[in-house]
Amino acid sequence: MIKKISLLSLIYYAIVACSTGGDDKLFVPHIEISTKSIDFEANGGVKEIQIISNFDYVVLSNANWLTAEKGENFMVKVKAESSNATESRSAKIYITSNHYSITETIVVSQGAYVPTI
DSSP, X not given: OHHHHHHHHHHHHHHHXXXXXXXXXXXXXXXXXXXXXXXXXXXXXXXXXXXXXXSOOEEEESSTTEEEEEOSTTEEEEEEOOOOOSSOEEEXXXXXXXXXXXXXXXXXXXXXXXXXX
């Protein structure tokens, strides 16, 4: 009987010791962005987005006329080149991770060029 109690006590303490460590908490990646969309005029420009994240994120653009790069203080700098197209265009910026399945998408629109006569 004493052996059973000792064995059960040992198993209990082993489980408690392994499960109550402060560093064993489950990490949940989290990201917030200050806006879901950005608009530029045809002459382009630079705008910034604030990012709140608990992991090291990666910034990607899906268009060659649009660049996005990490800046200081959790900011992302978005730059649109000027356009002489008479139709508006759009692209996307992805704030994502190389390690976690989490992505935020920002839709970027640029107005059409209006020629002056």
